[in-house]
Amino acid sequence: MTTAMPVLETARLLIRPVVVDDFDAACHILDAGFGTTPADERRVWLEWAVRNHSALANLFQPPYGDRAFILKETNAMIGMVGLVPAIGPYRRLPAMRYAGEPEDRFIQPEFGLFWATAPEQQRKGYAAEAAQGMIDYAFKTMNIRRIIAETDTDNLASQAVMRRLGMTINHNPTPGDPPWFQVVGVLYNPSISSKS
Numbered sequence: 001m002t003t004a005m006p007v008l009e010t011a012r013l014l015i016r017p018v019v020v021d022d023f024d025a026a027c028h029i030l031d032a033g034f035g036t037t038p039a040d041e042r043r044v045w046l047e048w049a050v051r052n053h054s055a056l057a058n059l060f061q062p063p064y065g066d067r068a069f070i071l072k073e074t075n076a077m078i079g080m081v082g083l084v085p086a087i088g089p090y091r092r093l094p095a096m097r098y099a100g101e102p103e104d105r106f107i108q109p110e111f112g113l114f115w116a117t118a119p120e121q122q123r124k125g126y127a128a129e130a131a132q133g134m135i136d137y138a139f140k141t142m143n144i145r146r147i148i149a150e151t152d153t154d155n156l157a158s159q160a161v162m163r164r165l166g167m168t169i170n171h172n173p174t175p176g177d178p179p180w181f182q183v184v185g186v187l188y189n190p191s192i193s194s195k196s
Contacts, residue, residue, distance in 0.1 A: 004057035005067075010133045013126065014070040015081060017053040020046065022068050025077040025118070033116030062111070062142065069130040071121075079117040081130040083138065086112030086148055088181050093170040095186040103173075111138065113149045115161065122157070128164045135165065139189045149185040159183060 008015040018026060027042050037045075052065045066082045089105045090096040097103065113134060115127040131149075138144050149167060151158035153175070162169055167185030175182065 004053060005063035005137065008067075008133045008137055009072075010129050012072055013130055013133065014072055015067050015130055015133050016070065018046065018049050018066050018068050018080070020050055022046065022077055026066075026068070026080065029077075029080050029116050029118050032119045067134075069126065069133075071126075078121040079115065079126055079130055081113075081115045081127075081134055083134060083147075084112040084114060086110045086150065088150075088184075089178070090148070090184065092173060092181075093184055093186070095168045095170050096184075110146070110148045111144050113138075113147045115149075115158075125164075128161050131161060131165055135187065139191070144189065145192065146186060146188045148187075150181070151183050151185075153182045155183070159185070 005017075023043065023046055026046060027037075027039065030042070031037065049066045053063065056063060056065070062083065064083050064085055066080055068077045069079045069081055070076065071078050087107050087109050090108055090110055091101070092103045092105060094103075113131060115131050117127045135147055138147055149158070149162055149165075151162075153171070159169060162185030165185070165187060167187045170184045170186060172181050172183070
């Protein structure tokens, strides 16, 4: 028995593990979303990402990793979404602390959610739809407490997706410290009646 995540289906999308044949589409999507990376580095990443799904399942670990989202109408890969282990000083943010608990700078792990959509497919709601599919699986099947998403202060499109997903948007109280910790969206499992 393994804990492999199945192919997820939303109204317009299929969300599946990446495969080696996704290389060109993945490069296009990831370069546009996160900056250009040399092709040989992307190839090494993709080979790892393909093996990652079954390796984690065999170890009974959470299904971290990159997944492709496919437009059902055309069968084209139009984006990527996934869960990643995120670590950071999250208790600096009010949404990550119990009522009355002081902030601290300790590093802690969280379930991070990411998404990236091919530029020609943006502003059509696909990122939010794919992310919601992942959230539904994470909350209902994996039974996790909360999911976070991180972005830069100037990435208003990602912040709009966070809002559409119902995330509470938190800004680093001391911008630039650490430099990668700027905006964090937080979403709690709806089965939790209060943050506890």
